[in-house]
Amino acid sequence: MARDTHPKKEVRRAIKELRAAGWAIDVAGGGHTHRWGTAICPHQHPDGSGEATRCVRVIYGTPRNQYDEADRLRRALRKCQQMRTRFEKE
Amino acid sequence: MTRTTRSKYGFTLETSGKSVLDDDVVDALYEAGCDDAGIGRFLGVECLDFAREAASYCEAVRSAIEDVQAVPGVGVTRVVNENTPADDAFTAAVNAALSSPAQCPDVSGAREQIELRRIWRIASKMPSGSVSG
Numbered sequence: 001m002a003r004d005t006h007p008k009k010e011v012r013r014a015i016k017e018l019r020a021a022g023w024a025i026d027v028a029g030g031g032h033t034h035r036w037g038t039a040i041c042p043h044q045h046p047d048g049s050g051e052a053t054r055c056v057r058v059i060y061g062t063p064r065n066q067y068d069e070a071d072r073l074r075r076a077l078r079k080c081q082q083m084r085t086r087f088e089k090e
Numbered sequence: 091m092t093r094t095t096r097s098k099y100g101f102t103l104e105t106s107g108k109s110v111l112d113d114d115v116v117d118a119l120y121e122a123g124c125d126d127a128g129i130g131r132f133l134g135v136e137c138l139d140f141a142r143e144a145a146s147y148c149e150a151v152r153s154a155i156e157d158v159q160a161v162p163g164v165g166v167t168r169v170v171n172e173n174t175p176a177d178d179a180f181t182a183a184v185n186a187a188l189s190s191p192a193q194c195p196d197v198s199g200a201r202e203q204i205e206l207r208r209i210w211r212i213a214s215k216m217p218s219g220s221v222s223g
Contacts, residue, residue, distance in 0.1 A: 028113075034120040035113060047134040057130040058116055064125040068098075068141040072128035075139065079132060 006036055008066035011059065014073035015039070021077055025059075036061035039073065041080045045087060055080045096143050099150040101181075102170040103127075104137045108163035111136065115161060123157040137170075147177045148205035151184060155209055180206070187213050 004027045006012045015025055022042035028035045037059045044052035057076045063069035108115050110129050128139040144150035155166050167188060171181040183197040183206050191213035197206050
């Protein structure tokens with residue numbers, strides 16, 4: 001399996017959804033034991049202190065449960081979307 | 091023989107100290123038992139998003155805090171309950187213990203009190219203002 005393809009099918013599905021929403025997926029290089037990659041959202045969210053930050057989410061290569069990991073990635077996506085919606089309303 | 095029912099509980103631990111996004115810390119958290127958590131940063135706050143199997147919500151939270159605390163330099167500052175409103179009281183008590191470890195707060199339920207005391211002991215050993223390993 002190519003290094004830039006996550007080994008777990010359910011996680012691959014969730015990563016596909018993140019990519020479709022514009023998230024960048026940075027696949028880790030060799031030498032990292034457990035991090036497969038990092039997902040970074042495309043938005044700059046104001047954090048209330050004058051700074052703007054992007055959502056970041058580490059993706060494990062071997063999560064304890066691939067379904068839970070996929071759910072957590074989707075939750076990160078929803079959280080980002082909720083923050084975005086709240087910011088646009090203000 | 092008594093069987094204990096185990097369920098999966100969702101909650102988030104917000105952290106301070108060393109960045110949990112650092113490669114070394116990611117590996118250390120995984121090895122410490124946090125392979126059931128998503129590590130991330132939202133609005134500048136670093137956190138671990140857990141889906142932890144345990145006999146109760148309070149046991150899940152306590153064991154997760156212990157696992158995170160096992161990584162030197164990483165501290166737990168707050169627990170965010172993503173479970174049911176029934177667990178809000180315990181969550182509030184844990185957050186009180188984490189932010190002001192001078193006195194162990196009260197919570198109803200014998201099991202909850204035992205787990206809260208264990209969390210409070212961790213918090214009260216640490217330098218004031220943070221809970222770090």
